[in-house]
Amino acid sequence: MTFIRSLLFFSILFVLTPPYSLLAILARPLPARVRYRVIGFWTHMVMWALYWVVGLRHRVIGRENLPQGKAVVLCKHQSAWETLALQVILPPVAFVFKRELLRIPFFGWGLGCMPMIAIDRGAGKDALSQVEEQGARLLDLGFWVTVFPEGTRMPPGQTRRYKIGGARLAEVTGAPVIPIAHNAGDFWKRNAFLKQAGEITVSIGPAIDTRGLTAEQINRQAQEWIESEMRRLFPHHYENAPVPAAA
Template sequence: MALIRSALFALVLLLITPVFAAVALLVTPLAPQTRYRIIGGWTSIAMWFIRHLLGIRHRVIGTEHLPDRPAVALCKHQSAWETIALQRILPPICFVLKRELLRLPFFGWGLARMPMIAIDRAAGKDALAQVVEQGRERLAEGFWVVVFPEGTRVAPGTTRRYKPGGAWLASHTGAPVVPIAHNAGEFWRRNAFVKTPGEIVVSIGPVIEGEGLTTEEINRRAEQWIEAEMRRLFPHHYPAEAA
């Protein structure tokens, strides 16, 4: 049954993505916030089918921690689910992503019309400059900036080194930092075609004020909170540590 539902979900995305890519081209002259709302219709449709077709629900805790001004969200990255769902959980957002994604047919073309931060990962330190330059613009436009500090999707129960891009942006702009933990990888695994039903818990942590802190300190505090929260909420993924 999960295989059939996953196949139908893939078909839904195959049908709606070219339509919204065309819509994205048509609304290019509009203001960024307006483009975000219109193109974001793709996300609303996808989330409906994620819940009602795939059977993947989600519950959010810690919304009282959300600041009333644009922030940098540092989020655990386990699947494609959070790249979709965060657009409905948080205020208007943009992602720091690889420039190559914008070249993907249909999906990338639509993505290019959204207020994203596209960087050249091969640029080394210049990539951090790109994040700050574009990130400052997005924050000024009222968008939150979402960064996956581990740089790639990781399996539940594992951790990769936290890279400094998001913390660097916060320390250079004074934007607050919001850490986010979740267990999406339990039901929507990395590169897995078949998704399984279940409830994803998304936990939003207390704000880390970026102003006056170094990049290293912001990164350390965010990693400390996220990894501790992962172990608190999902101890079954860390059996060796509980022994």
């Protein structure tokens, strides 16, 4: 049954994505917020298919922690699911993602038309500057800049040192940081065809007031909350697993 559901889900993606990529190209001249809503309808349809076809649901803890105004989001990264779900759970978001994704036919074309930040991960300080400059502009436009500080998808129970780009953006702009933990990797594994039915838990932490804090302090607070929350909610993944030091 899992195989059939997953096959049907990918069939829906195959039908939806090419025409929506063309719509995204046509929508490119529109204002950023309008373009986001037009192209983002694809995400809502994909989430609908995950719910009704795959049987993959989610619940959110801590919605009351979402502040008014701008924010930088630092989120655990385990699968492609959170890149979709956060667009539904949060106010308009702008992701920081690796530039290579733009090369994917149809999907990458549509992604390139969204108000996002595509970076060269090997560019070092230039990539950090790009996140700061473009991120500040997107925050002013009303988008919540969303960063996966681990830099890549990590299997459940594993983590790596948090990179500082998102925290640096928060330090420069004074925007609060919203830490988010979840277990999407239990149901949608990295590069896996099979999508498991079940319920993903998303936990939104209290906003971190970044005023007067350095990027290192912001990054450390976010990591401590996320990794502690992961161990609280999903302890079976973290037996004898140490918490890595923040960058």
